[in-house]
Amino acid sequence: MEIPLSAIYLAIVLVFTLLTALAGGRRRRKLNLPPGPRPWPVIGNLNLIGRLPYRSLAALAQKHGPLMHLRFGSFPVVVGSSVDMAKFFLKTHDLSFVSRRKTAAGKYTFYNYSDIGWSPYGPYWRQARRICIMELFTTKRLDSYQYIRVEEVRCLLQDLFRSAETPVLLKDHLFTINLNIMSRMVLGRKYTQEQSLSSVAPTAIVPQEEFKEMVEELLLLNGVINVGDLIPWLNFLDLQGYVKRMKMLGKRFDRFLEHVLDEHNERRRREGKAFVPRDMADVLLELADDDGLEVKLERHCLKAFILDMFVAGTDTSTITIEWAISEILKRPETFDKATEELDRVIGRGRWVEEEDVHRLPYIEAIVKETMRMHPVAPLLIPRFSREHTTVDGYDIPARTGVLVNVWAIGRDPAVWDAPEEFRPERFVGSPIDVKGHHFELLPFGAGRRMCPGYSLGLKLIGDGVAHDAQNDGSGVWGVCELHRRDRVLPAGPGGLPVARLRGMAFNLTDIGGIGGGKTLNSAFSSPPTTRQVGNARRS
Ligand code: HEM
Numbered sequence: 431m432e433i434p435l436s437a438i439y440l441a442i443v444l445v446f447t448l449l450t451a452l453a454g455g456r457r458r459r460k461l462n463l464p465p466g467p468r469p470w471p472v473i474g475n476l477n478l479i480g481r482l483p484y485r486s487l488a489a490l491a492q493k494h495g496p497l498m499h500l501r502f503g504s505f506p507v508v509v510g511s512s513v514d515m516a517k518f519f520l521k522t523h524d525l526s527f528v529s530r531r532k533t534a535a536g537k538y539t540f541y542n543y544s545d546i547g548w549s550p551y552g553p554y555w556r557q558a559r560r561i562c563i564m565e566l567f568t569t570k571r572l573d574s575y576q577y578i579r580v581e582e583v584r585c586l587l588q589d590l591f592r593s594a595e596t597p598v599l600l601k602d603h604l605f606t607i608n609l610n611i612m613s614r615m616v617l618g619r620k621y622t623q624e625q626s627l628s629s630v631a632p633t634a635i636v637p638q639e640e641f642k643e644m645v646e647e648l649l650l651l652n653g654v655i656n657v658g659d660l661i662p663w664l665n666f667l668d669l670q671g672y673v674k675r676m677k678m679l680g681k682r683f684d685r686f687l688e689h690v691l692d693e694h695n696e697r698r699r700r701e702g703k704a705f706v707p708r709d710m711a712d713v714l715l716e717l718a719d720d721d722g723l724e725v726k727l728e729r730h731c732l733k734a735f736i737l738d739m740f741v742a743g744t745d746t747s748t749i750t751i752e753w754a755i756s757e758i759l760k761r762p763e764t765f766d767k768a769t770e771e772l773d774r775v776i777g778r779g780r781w782v783e784e785e786d787v788h789r790l791p792y793i794e795a796i797v798k799e800t801m802r803m804h805p806v807a808p809l810l811i812p813r814f815s816r817e818h819t820t821v822d823g824y825d826i827p828a829r830t831g832v833l834v835n836v837w838a839i840g841r842d843p844a845v846w847d848a849p850e851e852f853r854p855e856r857f858v859g860s861p862i863d864v865k866g867h868h869f870e871l872l873p874f875g876a877g878r879r880m881c882p883g884y885s886l887g888l889k890l891i892g893d894g895v896a897h898d899a900q901n902d903g904s905g906v907w908g909v910c911e912l913h914r915r916d917r918v919l920p921a922g923p924g925g926l927p928v929a930r931l932r933g934m935a936f937n938l939t940d941i942g943g944i945g946g947g948k949t950l951n952s953a954f955s956s957p958p959t960t961r962q963v964g965n966a967r968r969s
Contacts, residue, residue, distance in 0.1 A: 464508060464824040466490075466499040472661060474501025484808035487511070488838035497824065503660025505531075507812075507831040511838040513845060516869040516876070519834055523819050524877035527832045531814040533659045535652045538676035539683070545734035546882070547742065547811060554725045558735070562882035565713050566739075572886055576784055578614045579889065582607050583897055584781075600755065604748040606638075608890060609645060612743040616736055617690055618709035636686060644682055648737070649745050651676050687733040691715070711736060742883055746806045747890040750873075753804040754796055754895045757852045764854060767792055772896065787892035795854035797891055801840075801864055801873035803852060808837030810875045836872045845870045864888070 467490060469475050478500075480486040487509050491498055496512035510519050519527050529551035530536070536548030546562065549555040565571070586607040590598065613620045621641075636644065656672045658665030668674055694711050707713045714735055718727040758765050771792040776782050787793060813832040818825065826832075841849040847856065862868045865884065866876035874881035881887065 461825045461827065462823060463506075464497045464499040464821075464826070465494045467494065469501040472503070474503050474505075474660075476502055476655075476660070484835055484837040487809070487833065487835050488841070491835065491838060497821065499824075502831065503657070504662060505660060505831055506827070506829075507833060508826055509833045509835060511835040512842065513839060513869045516834050516836070516839060516872060518821055519813070519832055520866075520869070520872070520875065520877040520880075523821075524879075526817050526819045527813045527815050528878050529814040529816050531812065531831055534656050534665075534673050534676055535654075538673065538680045539648060539651060540737060541680075541730040541734040544728075544731045545738040547738055550814070551816060557723065557725050559878075559882060561714075561717060561735075565717065566710055567882055567886060569885070571713075572889065575615045579611055579784065579893065582611045582614070583893060585610075587897065601748065601752050604751050604894070605642065605744065608744045608748050609642065609740070611890065612740055614709070616710040616739045616743075618694070618711065621686070621690065636682075641686075644679065644686075645740055645744060647675070647679050648683070648741055651679060652741065683737060684733065687736060690736070691729065691732065710739065739883075742881070743886065743890075747887055747894065749806045750797070750800055750804070750887075750891045751894040754800040754891070757800060757803070758796065758895075761852060764796065764852070767854075768796060782893070782896040784889055784893050787889075787896055790892075790896060791858055792854060793892065793896050795857035797888070797895055798857045798862070798864060798871065799852055799854040800895075802846070802871055803840060805836050805840060805873040807873075807875070809833045809835055810872070811879070813879065834872070834875075836875075839870060839872065842870075 467475050467478060470477060478486060478490060479502075487498075488511060490500075491509065491511035496510060496515045498509045498511070500507050500509065510516055530543075530548055532543060532550070533548070536543045536545075540548050543549050544554075546555065546558045549558060586603055590603060610620050620638075621636075651672060654670070654672055657669050658667070658673065665673075690711060694709075694715055698705050698712070698715065707716055711732070714727070714732045717723065718729070718732055720727075758768065771790055772782060775789050776786055782790075810833070813834075815826055815828055815830045815832060817828050820826070839845065843849055862871055864871055864873050866872065866874060866880045869876065874884040874887070
C-alpha cells in the first residue's frame with residue numbers, strides 16, 4: 431500500500447512538534463528560578479504590589495532574599511535588592527540585561543520606541559547613546575548653556591520674592607524653571623510663552639499651562655501600570671483608558687514638535703553657510719543630514735529624542751530639589767550648616783555660581799543624601815534580559831524583566847548606618863559618588879543604560895539646592911532665610927506642612943518619586959498634581 435506524501439509530511443511535523451515540546455518542557459522543568467512568592471493565575475504577583483512598588487518589593491525581599499523571581503501579569507520579572515545584585519545586573523552581566531521591553535507608552539508617545547529610554551538594545555540605541563555623549567551632553571555644550579540656567583534660576587528667585595506672604599507651591603515653581611531651562615537648551619527658546627499664534631502653524635504653539643499639563647500627562651502615562659502591557663490578551667479592551675490617552679497625547683506633541691522642527695529648518699535655510707547650531711534641536715537636525723551615520727536619523731527620531739530630554743530633564747531635578755528642601759527644613763541644624771558653608775565660601779555679597787558647588791562639600795553631601803533616601807527612579811528603568819544567565823545556581827531566562835531596587839539598597843542597614851535618618855554628614859569626606867561606580871548609591875543607575883544626562887542633572891540640582899539655602903541676610907533675595915521662630919513647621923492649608931521662609935510660605939508636598947507611583951514599566955512617573963498633593967503620603 432502506498433502511503434500518501436501528505437500523510438508522511440504530517441507525521442514528520444507531528445513528531446517534530448512533539449520532540450520540541452518535550453525538549454522545551456524538560457528545559458523548563460530544569461530551570462532553577464530564584465525564590466519568590468507564588469503567583470496567581472492571570473495577575474501573577476501584582477496583588478502584592480502597593481501604591482509605592484519599591485516599598486512593596488523591598489518588603490518582599492526581606493522574606494525572599496536579595497534576588498527574587500515574580501510574575502507581573504503574564505511576564506516573569508526578577509528583582510535585585512542588594513549591592514551584589516546591582517553589580518551583577520548592571521556591571522558583571524550588564525550586556526545581558528541592557529534591553530527594554532516594549533510597552534504601549536513607548537509605542538504611542540515616543541514614536542514607536544524611537545527615543546533613547548524606550549529603545550531596545552541594538553545599533554539604533556548604541557548610536558543614540560553616542561550622540562548623547564559626543565554631541566548633546568559634552569562639557570563644552572553644557573557650559574555654553576550655563577547662562578540659561580543662571581537666568582532662569584534668578585527669575586525663579588525674583589518670582590518667589592514677589593510672592594512674599596502668599597503661599598506658593600514650590601514644586602510648581604521648580605517644575606516651571608526646569609521646563610524653561612530644558613526648553614531653551616533643547617529648543618532654543620520658551621515656545622510656550624508666545625502669546626500670539628504663529629501664522630505658519632497656528633495650532634503648534636501652546637500656552638504655558640497647557641504645555642505643562644502635556645508634559646505632566648506624558649510623565650504620568652509613561653509611568654503607569656498599563657494592564658494591557660502585562661496581560662496582553664486584555665490589551666484590546668484598554669481597561670484603564672490609558673492607551674486612548676497616549677494616542678491623543680502623541681498627536682498633540684507631534685503638532686508642537688512639527689512646528690519646532692519647521693522653524694529650526696527655516697533658520698538653517700535662511701542662514702545657509704553662516705548657520706551655526708544654537709540648541710540641541712539644531713544639533714540633531716544637522717545629524718539627520720549626515721549620511722555617514724550607522725542608522726539614518728529620521729524626523730520622527732528627532733522628535734522622540736527631544737521629548738526624552740523634556741521627560742528626563744524636567745521632573746527628575748524638580749523632585750530631587752524639592753526633597754532636599756523638604757529634608758533641610760525638617761532639620762534646622764542641616765540648614766544652619768548649609769548656610770554657614772555658603773556664607774564662608776561664597777560670602778553674602780554675590781550669588782552662588784554653578785562652578786562654586788564643587789567647593790561646597792556640605793551642599794554636595796545634602797544632594798547625595800537626598801538621592802540616597804529619595805532616588806527619583808527607585809527601581810531604575812526596568813531592563814529586559816537578552817539571553818539566559820545564571821547567578822548563584824539560579825536561572826534567569828532570556829526575555830525576563832529586571833528591576834534593581836536602588837531605594838532598598840539606599841536604606842539597607844547592612845550598608846548604611848541609621849539608614850532612615852537624613853544625615854548629609856555621612857558623605858562629607860566620603861569617596862562615594864553618584865556616577866555609577868559605587869553600587870550602594872545609584873540614583874542615575876550604572877552601566878551601559880546609565881543616565882546619559884547625569885552631569886546636567888547634577889548641575890541643576892546642586893545649583894538649585896545651593897540657591898535655596900543661600901542667605902544674604904538682607905532680605906533682598908529673600909528666598910531662604912528660615913525664620914527662627916518658624917523652625918517648627920506648622921500645618922498648612924490642606925494639612926500639609928508649611929515652612930515659612932523669609933516672608934513667604936512653601937507648601938512641602940510629597941513626591942512618590944519617579945517610579946514611585948504605581949510604576950514598573952518606566953522611570954518616568956507622574957509628579958503629583960496639585961489635586962493629588964492633598965492625599966499624597968510621604969515615602
Ligand atoms: C536628577 C536628575 C536625573 C536623575 C536622577 C536621572 C536618573 C536616571 C535613571 C535612574 C535612569 C535609568 C538608568 C538605568 O536604566 O539603569 C535614567 C535614564 C535616562 N536619563 Fe536620566 N536622570 C536625571 C536627569 C536627566 C537629564 C537632565 C537627562 C537629559 C536631558 C536625562 C536623560 C536620560 C535618558 C535619555 C535616559 C535613558 C537612557 C537609556 O535608556 O539608555 N536624565 N536617568
